[in-house]
Structures are given as structure tokens and as C-alpha cells.
Amino acid sequence: MAFLRYLIALLAVGGMVVSGLALRVHLQDPNAAPPCAVTEKWDCGAVNHSRFAVFPAASFGEDPRHGKHIPVAVLGLGGYLLIAVLALTKLDFFAFEAAQIGLFFAGILSYLEAFVLEKWCIYCVWSQTIIAVITIVAAINYLVVRNRRKLIY
Template sequence: MRVTRILIALLALAGAVVSVLALRIHMQDPNAAPPCAVTENWDCGAVNHSRFAVFPPRSFDENPQAKGHIPIAAFGIVGYLLIAVLALFGFDFWAFEAAQVGFFFALILTFLEKYVLEKWCIYCVWSQGIIAVTLLLAAINLWLSRRAARPGLHLRAQGGEIHVA
């Protein structure tokens, strides 16, 4: 088994753990001080209890306890576990695609944290870093698997001429 696949799976498992921690904050009472309410700009409680912490986002006048919304952290858990399984079973293309979807999903959440909520969650930042590195490793892994699948397409120079071997 290729080392990059194992690294992707380990990173994905770390991302799932971080998502579980974020989900724990989401499930807490909003009035309870979460362990990462550090400053006015770093507040996991505010981020994980915002209207954007669920899908679909809650409307402004909707009760925060309303049913029918899925916590974003739950999507993170499922997504990271999917990436880990795909990488371990050698589905390199699909692991790359899942990491790509996760990365762009994290970009949207980063935009919301920066420009809409104007607050950051340490778990979200960790998750964003993990998915970025996972995407990079998945791209390298896909390139390696595609290169290994076509061993006869190497260029070599011989006597001033280039030959395809």
C-alpha cells in the first residue's frame, strides 16, 4: 500500500476527530461557555451556534432548536470518513474528488467566518488546514497512481534524440 494513501487516511481520521469536537460544541447549550471562547474574534460557541452551523441555514426568525437541520460538523465527520475509506481501498480518483469537494466546502465556511460572522472557530481552522493538506496529498497520490498505470510513457534522451520508452 502506498504511503500517501495511509497519510490521507490518517489525516482524514484526524479531521473526523476535529469535526466530532466541533459537533460537541454545537450540541452544547449556547449559554455555556465553550472551551475555545478565547477572544471576541475566536469563539467556537458563536460560530457553532450561528445560523450557518446547520444545513440548510436557519432563517433569521427561526427557532434555534428547530428540527430538520443537519449540523455542518456532521457533514465533516461523514466526509472525512469517506475520504479515509476511499484512500485505504485504493480509489484514488474518488478520494481526490471527495477531498476537493471538502476543500471547497471549507472555503465557503471560511468565507462565512471571515466576512459574515467575523468570528473564528479553532476547530474549523484546524479542519480547514487538514482538508487542504489532504487535498494536496490526494492530488499527489492520484498523480502517482496515474503515472504507475502507464509505465511505458517515459521520455529518455539518447544521443541527442528524445525517445518514448
């Protein structure tokens, strides 16, 4: 369904914006107060400057902004872009699979925020919500398209 594909792409653009905001905080000087440091539990600066803000995770004592690490926000930007392209090119199954992979990684990051860092990033929570909604919409879209094809043949 065209409407659902466009909705997936629109949500993915929103995810790219949120990932861009998280990347901005990641690249910011750790000593500067990030715009999203709300409380002791909600501090995107602490999350985005942690060793888990890059892939692979930085070693203890290593500055995660330097070295051979890719910021997680960059991976988010790329993942959302891929989902949007797959949805708009009518590759419904692959858009759904990419969304599931994104949701899996968002779950890992949520676990790290909740139980390891014990701090939350508002941009990360927005991104986790967006990828969850994309996964649901992509699943519905894939099921509708698949069932429609079964009826035609």
C-alpha cells in the same frame, strides 16, 4: 502509493476528531461558555451556534439546533470518513475528488466566518487546514498512481 493512502486516512481520522469536537460545541447549551472561546474574534461557540452551523442554513431567529437541519460538523464527520474509506480501498481518483469537494465547502465556511460572522472557530480552522493538506496529498497520490499506470501500459 500505500504510504500516501495511509497518510490520507490518518489525516481524515484527525479531521473526524476535530469535527467531533465542533459537534460537541454545536450541541452544547449556547449559554454555557465553550472551551474554545478565546477572544472576541476567536469564538467557536458563536460560530457553532450561528445559523450557518447547519445545512441548510437556519432562518433568522430560528434555533439552528432544532428543526430539519443537519449540523455541518456531522457532514464533516461523514466527509472525512468517506475520504478515508476511498483512500484505503485504493479509489485514488474518488478520494481526490471527495477531498476537492470538502475543500470547496471548507472555503465557503471560511468565507462565512471571515466576512459574515467576523468570528473564527479554532476547530473549523483546524479542519480547513486538514482538508487542504488531504487535498494536496490526494492530488500527489493520484498523479503518482496515474503516471505509474501509464508507464506499465
